[in-house]
Amino acid sequence: MSLGKMATIKRWQALSSDEYPDPDDNDIPEGSTLHIIDTGEEYVYFNGTWERDLRMITAIKDANL
Secondary structure (H helix, E strand, O other): OOOOOOOOOOEEEEOOOOOOOOOOOOOOOOOOEEEEOOOOOEEEEEOOEEEEOOHHHHHHHHHOO
């Protein structure tokens, strides 16, 4: 198996009152992230939509912190 770069992710920051980056207006590679500054929520762009990123929440729960 060989290692290959698939895409360069992009990172956005916004307020909860802002609109999320629109894939029709932006080139959004899979795995790009959006940080909501005033709520601390994280989203990841996957399969054509912004999904809540639960990776950190899950890791903290699993670590029993």
